[in-house]
Amino acid sequence: MLYAILCYNDEKAVAAWSKPYHDQVMQQLTVVQDKLARQGRLGPVARLLPTTAATTLRKGRENMVIDGPFAETKEQLLGFFIVDFASLDAALAFAKELADANPGTGSYEVRPVAELQEHRLAQERKPAA
Amino acid sequence: MNDPTWLDGVLRSARPTALAALLRYFRDLDLAEEAFQEACLRALRTWPQNGPPREPASWLIFVGRNAALDDVRRRAKQTVLPDEPQISDLDDAEDRLADRLDGEQYRDDILRLLFICCHPELPATQQIALALRIVCGLSVKEIALAFLVSEAAMEQRITRAKARVGAGEVPFETPSAAERTERLEAVATMIYLLFNEGYSARREDAERRAELADEAIRLGRLLLHLFPADPEVMGLLALMLLQRARMAARFDEAGNVVLLEDQDRSLWHAGQIAEGLALIDKAVRHRRPGPYQVQAAIAALHARASTAQDTDWAEIDLLYANLERLRPSPVVTLNRAVAVNKLRGAEAALAMIEPLEPKLSAYFYFHGVRGALLQQLGRTSEARESFGRAIALANSPAEAAHIRQHLDRLQAAPQNS
Structure with missing residues (x-):
């Protein structure tokens, strides 16, 4: 079963991390992620820019463009992993490993994927590290 | 949960919100700061074991307010209160506070x-x-x-x-x-x-x-959270991010200044550039240009050029012309002259900056630019004089060393090259 692991946290708190702590957490997450990649269970991974960079199109009789995320929430969607596991328990175990690598506030939503389409971008993109 | 370092980030990011609310409540900065401090101490005691509350800022406001009130009362010797206020049953009050925190x-x-x-x-x-x-x-x-x-x-x-x-x-x-x-x-x-x-x-x-620059960026994001549809706030944040992105490339190993056109662009921070460009795109949609947006748009053109040769100088010239209108200043004209030099040559650029001399004669950068233009035109002795004045006005050894390199090149070059 494919799952999307949606990463939520208070983006202001994440932005307030010291550089050493930020680097430490990223390194810990990379270890967890790499292990999964070696098992062939890791699909696309994305880290999103802060919600201040977001724009929302609200559908209606007349579409409305709004600056910011679709809703003001206490925790924001900061990124996601697409992973392949045999069971929900296994996916939750992975989420637990992520939580240990990145302790404190926040949540990981484990959401089963109904359909995954894989398309290739025409242009090679430099990742924004 | 054993490593409470994550707590620093939570407390730091909750600080503006919590302190601002406490300030409204107490109308006294010192008292508000003390209250916040006390709330942080209690957070450090309880959060590592219990985990963070759902709404850290509300928790800090509530606990800080109660602690300070207790303190005030205790000082007034009106009532004797228990040492540790019961703060386990806060959920309801916190929620009501949280509703208000989302408001105007x-x-x-x-x-x-x-x-x-x-x-x-x-x-x-x-x-x-x-x-x-x-x-x-x-x-x-x-x-x-x-x-x-x-x-x-x-x-x-x-x-x-x-x-x-x-x-x-x-x-x-x-x-x-x-x-x-x-x-x-x-x-x-x-x-x-x-x-x-x-x-x-x-x-x-x-x-x-650089930490100061990073704090400024955090404040910029905070301001944009408060005013999410203000294009100038987007422009300000974009400008800071795009400049911050180049910081690692601004000095070489020996500590010398590296000019924008000579910088190793692979050292530029891709994430900060992506965020800056995204914000400029958003701001432009509002069609309400302002000085921060225009400066950010100029920085964005540099960021978009994969090599110095790819820089869109014509567009940069236009943007500077815009900025001259929005916020007239001799320094803006001086910067525009750099673009004009790339577009129409040193003669035109020099003509543009000569009238600025009375206003900018004490400005390091003016003499540096003037020297470089004169050098391009082969007016060597005048160039040497300008560089000399620039060195005398340099703000740091690195700036002086940079100009000295130009002088050395002049010395090495044949007189009328």
């Missing part, structure tokens, strides 16, 4: 807190120091280090600044739209000053100072 009032509270630091009687450096202390929560020691002064001197500076803003009256009523705009402008100016304090560093202290 909370926005005005934080803006007020920022605006207090921009007291017009305070010199710019004191405004910045105060904002770092009060809003960002940096310690006096950290601020002193960044400003290269002793801790005692900085302590004194901040105490004086606080006394001054304490005496001044920033009304607690909801501001009118005009007042809000005025506050927003003053705060934006202060944030950009803070950024430049970090950005215009010499190599020796570039790393320490």
Whole structure:
């Protein structure tokens, strides 16, 4: 079963991390992620820019463009992993490993994927590290 | 949960919101700071075991307020209260507080807190120091280090600044739209000053100072959270991010200044550039240009060019012309001349900056640019004289060394090349 692991946290708190702590957490997450990649269970991974960079199109009789995320929430969607596991328990175990690598506030939503389409971008993109 | 380092980030990011609310409640900066401090101490005691509350800022406000009230009462010897107030059953009160935190009032509270630091009687450096202390929560020691002064001197500076803003009256009523705009402008100016304090560093202290630039960026994001549809706030944040992205490429190993066109663009920070470009795209949609947006758009054109040769100088020239209209200044014209030099040659650029001499004769960069243009035109002895004046006005050894390189090249070149 494919799952999307949606990463939520208070983006202001994440932005307030010291550089050493930020680097430490990223390194810990990379270890967890790499292990999964070696098992062939890791699909696309994305880290999103802060919600201040977001724009929302609200559908209606007349579409409305709004600056910011679709809703003001206490925790924001900061990124996601697409992973392949045999069971929900296994996916939750992975989420637990992520939580240990990145302790404190926040949540990981484990959401089963109904359909995954894989398309290739025409242009090679430099990742924004 | 065993490593409570994550807690620092939560407390730091909750600080502006919590302190601003406590300030409205107590109407006294010192009391609000004490209350926040006490709430943080209790958070450090309880959060590592119990985990963080759902709404850290609300928790801190609630606990801070109660603790300070207890303290006030205890000092007044009116009632004897238990040492540790019962703070386990806060959920209801917290939720009600959280509702209000999402509203307008909370926005005005934080803006007020920022605006207090921009007291017009305070010199710019004191405004910045105060904002770092009060809003960002940096310690006096950290601020002193960044400003290269002793801790005692900085302590004194901040105490004086606080006394001054304490005496001044920033009304607690909801501001009118005009007042809000005025506050927003003053705060934006202060944030950009803070950024430049970090950005215009010499190599020796570039790393320490970079933290100031990062604090400015955090404040910029905070401001954009408060005013998510304001294109100038987007422009300000974009400008800071795009400049910050180039910081790692601004000095070479030996500590010499590396000009934009000579920088190793692979050292530019891709994430900051992506965020800056995204914000400029958003801002432009509003079709309400302003000085920050135009400067950010110029920085964006540099960021988009994969090599110096790919730079769109014609567009940069147009943007500078815009900026000259929005915010006329000889320094803007001087910067425009650099673009004009690339587009129409040194003769045209020199003609553009010659009239600026009376206003910019004490400005290092003016003589540096003038020297370089004269050098291009083969007017060697005049170029040498300009470079000489630039060196005399240099703000740092690195700047002086950079000009000296030009002089060396002049010396090596045949007289009329």
